[in-house]
Amino acid sequence: MQSWLAGIVLGYAMRRIRAGDPGPTLLLDAPEVTLTFPGDSSWAGVYRGKPAVERWLRRFAATGLQIYPDEVVATGFPWRTTACIRGRVHLRDESGAILYDNRYVIWGRLAWGRLREYEVYEDTQKSAKLDAWLTEHRPELARDW
Numbered sequence: 001m002q003s004w005l006a007g008i009v010l011g012y013a014m015r016r017i018r019a020g021d022p023g024p025t026l027l028l029d030a031p032e033v034t035l036t037f038p039g040d041s042s043w044a045g046v047y048r049g050k051p052a053v054e055r056w057l058r059r060f061a062a063t064g065l066q067i068y069p070d071e072v073v074a075t076g077f078p079w080r081t082t083a084c085i086r087g088r089v090h091l092r093d094e095s096g097a098i099l100y101d102n103r104y105v106i107w108g109r110l111a112w113g114r115l116r117e118y119e120v121y122e123d124t125q126k127s128a129k130l131d132a133w134l135t136e137h138r139p140e141l142a143r144d145w
Contacts, residue, residue, distance in 0.1 A: 006074035006083050014087075018066050022057035029053055030114040039124030042131050042143050063134070063141050065091050065100070074110075081110040089122070091130065100130045 013024040035047040035056060047053045060067075069087040076082050084107050091100040108118035134142040 002074045002076075002081070003072055006081075007069065007072035010072055010083070010085060011069055014067050014069055017057070017061050018068075020061045020064075022054070022061045025057055026050070026054055028110075028113070028115050030111070030116050033115050034117040036117070036119040038119070038121065039127055041124060041127035042134075043127055044124070059141060063091065063138070065089055067104075078113070079111050083108045083110060099133055100126065102126045 009028070013028060016022070016024045029050050031050050032048075033050055033053050035053045037044050037047075037056075043056075047056050067087065067089045069085050071086045072083065073085075074081055074083045084105065086105050087103070089100075089102050089104055090098055093099050102122045104120055104122040106118055106120050109116045131142065
């Protein structure tokens with residue numbers, strides 16, 4: 001039941017991000033949330049606090065990345081829940097050609113329905129190639145905001 005409910009909530013939040021609105025995800029984030037994105041790309045880093053995570057999410061949405069959850073698993077008590085999302089993310093150009101295609105896993109901890117911390121794992125070499133494309137075609141989005 002817990003995984004089903006988490007899937008509904010997180011699926012909705014990702015649909016909104018695909019539409020350019022990170023608002024529902026931000027509503028889930030606790031004020032002291034930490035987002036960790038490993039690697040060397042411009043997306044990488046440890047973002048502490050809701051304002052820093054909000055900048056990261058707004059850049060993600062502005063870039064037009066399309067994120068889809070394939071599976072959501074949630075377990076634990078309401079005051080200490082672990083959630084894991086496995087899915088895919090891609091970006092298409094104006095003609096519909098795929099510029100970026102990646103798989104991800106997000107591992108998160110929640111307390112009372114609020115995200116306290118989450119880590120995003122994906123193929124970081126593909127993230128670096130996305131950076132190169134953004135630098136050439138969308139320089140306003142090429143760097144961390």
